[in-house]
Amino acid sequence: MISRNLFIKLIKQDIKKRIWCPILIFVMCFLALEVRMLMELEEIVRYPHLYSYGIIVYIREYFFGQNAVNMSIIACIAAFLCGLSGYAYLHSKVQLDLYHSLPVSRSQFFWARYLSGILQFSVPFVLNVAVCIGIAASRKAVTAEMIPAVLSFIGIQTIIFVLVYSVTVIATGLTGNLIVSILGTGVLFVYSTGLELLTFWMSEHFFDTYVYNYKYEGNFVCGSSIWFFSPLSMITKFFSRPVIMTMSDAKKLFKYNTSYIGVLIVAAVLYSLAAYIIFMKRASESAGKPIAFRIAEPVIKTMVVIPLAFFSGFFFCMISYNTSSEEWFLFGVIFGFIVICILMEIIYRMSLRGAMMHKKQFLFNAACTALIFVIFRYDVTGYDTYVPADAQIQSCAVSISELMPLSQNIQVSEFSTHRLGATEYRMANMELKGNPSVMTLARKAAKEQLKYHYFDYYEGIENSSEYIEITERQKQYHWIEYGFKLSNGKTIYRKYMIDVADADTIDLLSDIFNDYDYKIGSTPVFNDGWNIDFDFVRCESNFKIADIALTPQIQSKLIETYQKEYTKLTLDMVMHTVPTGTIDFVINSENNEDLYTSYSGEMLVYPQFSETIALIKDYGFDMLEHPTAEDVELVRVRSINDDPYAYGHFNHSPYRGAYSGINNTYDIQEDKTVEYEYTDKEQIQQILDSVVSGGFSWNIRQYADLFDDRYIVDIQLEKRDRNNSSSYQQFIKGKLPAFIQ
DSSP states (O other), rough: OOOHHHHHHHHHHHHHHHTTHHHHHHHHHIIIIIIHHHHHHHHHHHOOOGHHHHHHIIIIIIIIIIIIHHHHHHHHHOOOHHHHHHHGGOOOOOHHHHTSSSSHHHHHHHHHHHHHHHHHHHHHHHHHHHHHHHHHTTTOOOOOTTTHHHHHHHHHHHHHHHHHHHHHHHHHHBSHHHHHHHHHHHHHHHHHHHHHHHHHHHHHHOEEEEEEEEBBOOOOOSSSSGGGTHHHHHHHHHHOOOOOOOOHHHTSSOOGGGGGGHHHHHHHHHHHHHHHHHHOOOOOOGGTBBOOOOOOOOOHHHHHHHHHHHHHHHHHHHHHSSSSOOHHHHHHHHHHHHHHHHHHHHHHHTTGGGGGGGGHHHHHHHHHHHHHHHHHHHHTTOOTOOOOGOOOEEEEEEEEETSOOOOEEEEEOSSOOOEEEEHHHHHHOOBBSSSSHHHHHHHHHHHHTOOOOHHHTTTTOOSSHHHHHHHHHHTTTEEEEEEETTTTEEEEEEEEEEESSSSHHHHHHHHTTTOHHHHHHHHHHHHHHHGOOSEOOOOOSBBBBEEEEEEEEHHHHHHHHHHHTTTOHHHHHHHHOOOOEEEEEEEEEESSOOOESSSSSEEEEEEHHHHHHHHHTTOOOOOOOOOOOOEEEEEEEOOOOHHHHHOEEEEEEEEEEEEETTTEEEHHHHHEEEEEEEEOOHHHHHHTEEEEEEEGTTTTTTOOOOOEEEEEEEEEEOOOTTTBBBBEEEEETTTTOTTTO
């Protein structure tokens, strides 16, 4: 009974002694919660037309939902304050003697301090949340659905606090003074994130076939989950948005990765136990020393010195003109390694005399650093040449770069749209099986090891003819990305450079593109479009654009017809056929009739799609109808000479390459853009017969050499209305009228 009363008394005394801590946390929570809520509510009330949701939805789904990530920053800061201030006494021999003289066991004393720190955060935090609920009640925004959101909000922040708090206590227990404790806390908090970032940079820098994982949007985290042991890594993964693959998933308002909450709880418990064990094993004589456990000193040095040496290499690359410079990278690694080793020794010895101590460990860390560099630099593991065996493959996903890159635009929430790129979509949805060309092309590309380094090509250029030659040569190289889905459940991502001027490569590429499963897996509307109610389809031809309202019957018939003809499209047709138009399936915003979402992207229609063209005509849009010269007021033709890097025009103005890695001084031609206007009907008709919408070229231009890039054509019709195509026109290659030449 006495022990219990003393335990509670210790908690009260600690809170009283550190009363500044809960007060500061209360102020931070007040600014992050009440002030933020009142500001946002004021904006919603004053400018309701700018928001597609009301106060109830905002409080439930955003304030206590998506915005939990903002509060997590405050929770982490509070954890640092509570952990460092609560266990700073470990660095003072006087305070240690005083506390250890109390009639309470070390175990009870640890948990009293530990619980005190948790209470100093949780009490002011919960009070602020309660005030926020009162504000919501005053706006009549409290509903039964809000209660689970509030409870999960409190639970998540508490778990994150305990996780970071425990790591801070561990760092404080491992060290012997406050400065080193702060540094140690920072290292433990970010270490695995730093390793992930370093692995990402090293792989991108040295491996030509490296591709990041497509699982999480905007996240470089691409390795095994074994890397996620630091709080920052776990918190980042918890709040990372998974790439949305289907419309049904998109309609679920994303808050956080609920499947990962169990990992956070287990990590918080394990780190708490680790902090307790370190506290119990820590010798009182460690107070004042930089490191409490001498056995851990060489391990910590190695864990810190080697990654920081490579980060130093990347730093020098970033500040140099050539970000891919191997010389500056190597210099940065060597320079950083030496400086960091010296600093670590000085920190541990607290004296300049200790800078050159432990030469054996210096040599060991140097050897490890050199070994890692050699493994990445010379691809000792065979990363770039690795292709899984056929027996390991369950299926493959392939994305052919710059070839009809349809995007999937989907409504993520009531006010935002998520664009899922072509490659992300294909990596998740495509499953190619039974096509031998898929693996044959991958092995061919891995064996050839073609490399495309943009800036390396331009080193030493002295005249425009060399520039044009290099630019033309670049057109034959393209990326193709693979997702090897293995039988063991793992997915390996690679990208390969291919030469489309090679006959064997283009044959293999054609076999892949012509595969029915490739077409279906490449196009979102073929997978999800049958279950989505689109509002209209936007049709565009060379000279006009119009919307066709959709009924379920029209939508189903149009998708069915287009899919049937699209799946018969061949790579040869793409490379040698000028498109006729595009169709784009669209969804209106539920709350704003002026907003709409393009779901499918602009899907090309070719002259061979006769049934699709006829069906669209029956629905009111004639894709083959072209204006005559009598319908045109004038035509403007502009020759392009103002982009030297796109077209290779050089002249007498000294210009230093603005792009990193271009160190030469060039003579760039002054802007000699020439614009002509044509009103003669005969000339206008020749132009009309020779142009195509510029909007048709962007997604096939890397493979189809069909467009003359030297001119931009602007056609102004006599009768201007909203159905006139807004895109510019380009001349079809080989059909440039003689009077323009």
